[in-house]
């Protein structure tokens with residue numbers, strides 16, 4: 524069974540109260556994500572990637588179409604507080620801007636305490652909870668004493684993204700939607716973040732929707748690639764197919780823009 528099925532998803536934004544200007548941000552997008560699968564949404568700025576992600580995360584309401592997660596329509600069938608809370612436990616977001624995910628007035632580990640509080644089976648006391656938090660930090664390559672008690676401005680972007688992944692080790696979500704998780708952190712931390720996502724997939728069977736501008740990176744991490752342009756999926760399939768035999772003009776352009784070094788490494 525597919526973990527996530529997206530069917531004819533559409534989002535039309537209307538600008539201004541009286542204006543008739545409509546922006547078709549996402550048009551008839553359909554795709555599936557299976558258990559333990561990493562799929563990438565690739566496309567230029569404004570192609571509708573984040574809007575698609577936000578609808579899947581239940582942050583913005585679709586204009587049309589359906590999103591079925593674990594067999595349930597997330598907009599029609601999850602109504603009560605309890606089922607929405609369960610959805611929040613199972614589906615996680617990692618955003619582009621690691622700063623935006625933190626409140627500047629609280630120590631960074633607050634986000635991990637919040638994760639512990641979302642757990643169905645909570646640790647029996649504070650000490651156990653702290654142990655769990657420390658374990659999750661070690662899991663993502665952070666020495667707890669390097670960050671505990673620190674405020675968001677005192678740690679790096681890479682550390683912030685790692686802490687978002689530590690949240691996933693605590694909550695064990697079934698699906699992670701990672702929207703350009705590496706684009707705002709320095710190049711040397713990028714590979715580490717991708718590897719941590721792959722470890723989650725390997726060890727927990729987490730499904731991941733990975734959003735990126737970078738087809739080269741998508742080729743490297745995904746089981747399936749969906750290329751978006753102007754709100755539509757214009758090319759889809761196995762990375763080898765999309766990168767080696769692109770059919771749409773736009774995917775050909777994207778393939779041409781993959782830096783030469785990648786090609787050499789990947790033998791393309």
Ligand SMILES: Nc1ncnc2c1ncn2[C@@H]1O[C@H](COP(=O)(O)OP(=O)(O)OP(=O)(O)O)[C@@H](O)[C@H]1O
Pocket residue numbers: 536537538546547548566567568569570571572573574575736
């Ligand atoms: N809240 C909104 N109101 C009106 N238009 C919006 C809104 N959010 C997004 N859009 C428009 O929808 C289109 C798709 O935007 P979206 O943010 O989904 O693109 P994206 O593929 O994530 O781009 P990027 O790579 O720059 O993050 C754009 O034309 C954008 O201007």
Ligand SMILES: [Mg+2]
Pocket residue numbers: 572573574702
């Ligand atoms: Mg975006």
